[in-house]
Amino acid sequence: MYSRREKRLALLGFLGPAVLTLLAIGIYPLLFAFWNSLHRFILPRVPREGTPWVGIDNYVAVLTDPSFQQSLGRTFSFLLTVLPIQIVLGLGIALLLHQPGASLLRVLTRLSLVVPMATTYAVVGLIGRLLFNGDFGVVNWFLGLFGIAGVNWLAHPTFAFAAVAAMDVWQWSPFCALVFLAGLTMVPVEVEEAAQLETTRWTAILRHVQLPFLIPGLTAILILRTADILKMFDSVFTMTRGGPGAATELISVYIQRIGFRVFDQGMASAQAVIILVLTIILSRLYIRVIYREIEQ
Amino acid sequence: MAYRKELGVAFAALATALLAGGGASAWTLEEAAKPYAGTEINVVFLDRPGYRAAIKMLPDFEKKTGIKVKYDIVPYENSRERQVLDFTAKGDLDIALVDLVWMGEFAESGWIVPMDTFLKDPKLADPNFDKPDLFPLLLEAFGSWNGVAYGVPFDNYSGLLFYNRCMLDKAGFKEPPKTWTELKDVFGPKLTSGDQQAFALQSRRGETQSADSFMRVLWPFGGSLLDDKFRSNLMSQESQAGLQFRQDLMKYMPQGIVDYDHAEAVNALAQGKVAMITEWSAFYGTLVDPASSKIIDCLEVAPEPAGPAGRKPALGGFSLAVTSQASDKEKAAAWLFIQWVTAKENAKTYVENGGVSGRQSVYKDPQIAAKYKFVKPMVESWQAGVPHFRPRFPEWPEISEVIGEWGTKIMLGTASLQEGSKEIGQRMESVLERAGYYKPGAKLLQ
Structure with a gap:
């Protein structure tokens, strides 16, 4: 048998590197951002002015800044627009893939689901820019086939928002599908077969048999996608740069503007800290309200 | 002997001078x-x-x-x-x-x-x-x-008027417009029909909106961003006239103009969709490249049109x-x-x-x-121009962001011209205030 000391050493050996790495790349930058947020830290002026302590001034400025509030509001409307669509589409795809038969096609579909997720965000934005181009974009060409007049997607506030949302749905619905599919494969076969003998309505099976196995996945999707959308930057920036006007200026695009155009690191850090707190609150909320352990 | 010695000294001096001189020019x-x-x-x-x-x-x-x-x-x-x-x-x-x-x-x-x-x-x-x-x-x-x-x-770069001579010829114009007003009132209606527009002004949010679009209409109309005390000059009659001119000119521009960056504007001219653009001289190469341009034989270049305050091309x-x-x-x-x-x-x-x-x-x-x-x-x-066509002080990038956002809002009509100009003015002044320009004795360099 191993002694207590040996056990402890083994634990330290296994966990130590992970904890150290986390400290270096996760905790330290976070603490540094927090320190920044309490100082006046305008990068080009640091040599002349230093970084004087300003207390909670940056936080007050952020919370009373109408542009910040508007982009935060816009980010939540974006979240509420894309997330339900992604969940419904993802669940639909997962249920179809869960059906027996056509196994080769199913394998192919499952593989191709990974492609959008593996595409770099910036590239997704550029693809979007081409697809939704008002003059030679595929989307307008497709609408033209049905006699519908083309739209200047990226030059109109509402359409630009819709176009960015469409690209996000394209990229992340497959992720939801794969998570749900994993949940569905966890349903014990005998339980599912027994249920199929009881009823032919798929909604009833979904509600009473499959749903409990989908809940942990759904919680994960909610947490990950919320965090993702709160820090969604590359694709929006390459697609619309937050425009036209401020129609697609999500919160991360706004923070980037403050952090790397104005170079006000103090203010940008305060904004980032607020977003972090929001993400944590939302995640706790999701877990408390939605998450249930699977009872077998 | 003495003569020879003197000659020798003179030669030596000459040689030194040549060498030294040669050293400098060499x-x-x-x-x-x-x-x-x-x-x-x-x-x-x-x-x-x-x-x-x-x-x-x-x-x-x-x-x-x-x-x-x-x-x-x-x-x-x-x-x-x-x-x-x-x-x-x-x-x-x-x-x-x-x-x-x-x-x-x-x-x-x-x-x-x-x-x-x-x-x-x-x-x-x-x-x-x-x-x-x-x-x-x-x-x-x-x-x-x-x-x-x-x-x-x-x-x-200098801003230049690039135009499609063939399209102008067809509409009965022998020369490009000399003034902005002529461009809008005379050339605009005649060169706009169906899929074709008279003019494109790249106005995408970012430096394109602030530098290429917004500032371009301020100067020729006698307006400016700042007055000599560094307060906003956007509400002045001249600045408002310039910005209003841009709104009116949009009638003769492609519909999605607020999403046009340099590439889109140059491309619209190169593909024969618009008759004129005001763009940087550096895009000449793209417009005469057979791989990217259909109008090589029709392309002509002129100085930017003048406004009531004279010709103030983008710089x-x-x-x-x-x-x-x-x-x-x-x-x-x-x-x-x-x-x-x-x-x-x-x-x-x-x-x-x-x-x-x-x-x-x-x-x-x-x-x-x-x-x-x-x-x-x-x-x-380049013989004459406004060196501070855009202010060159360290605060410009921050102000440019504000103009990028509100300038496109004005163009889209989601903010009125007055409202947008006021908003830009206020935000710009608060940036300048924070930077200390309004303190007594502050140097006002732009």
């Missing part, structure tokens, strides 16, 4: 660069014709000097970020690429070295450098700050300056490169490779003037 790049062979210098380049032209010339420089020039091609939108982060972190950039609007920030922060430091060093200064041969407007606008010259104009460009973070060896090598790539002797090669030189002498070459249609209107535009 400055060569090869000699000057000897101590720096093997030095590597780093610079940020953009993916634009002027840089591609310089890259083609690099092997020649590296062969002559043994200095290695390492360039990193960065999109314009990220180029300031990349450089500012490098300078604040004391990174490895030895040459700064200074956009007109970054001059104040780079100079005030002490990131770049005045060029006189090198011009006064006989070992480094090329006696043929001929500073007065650089266009004074360019040297002042994006080479200097507060009367001190830092950067040598390298990638130079832009980049200079190259030595960074203060570089080591002495790298500084010397960097200067030798800057001096060489902007030299009078190399200007013709640079222009023939697709660059736009800031040297006056090269455009006097009849061959160059005959071959490139943009030369005449561009040289004309």
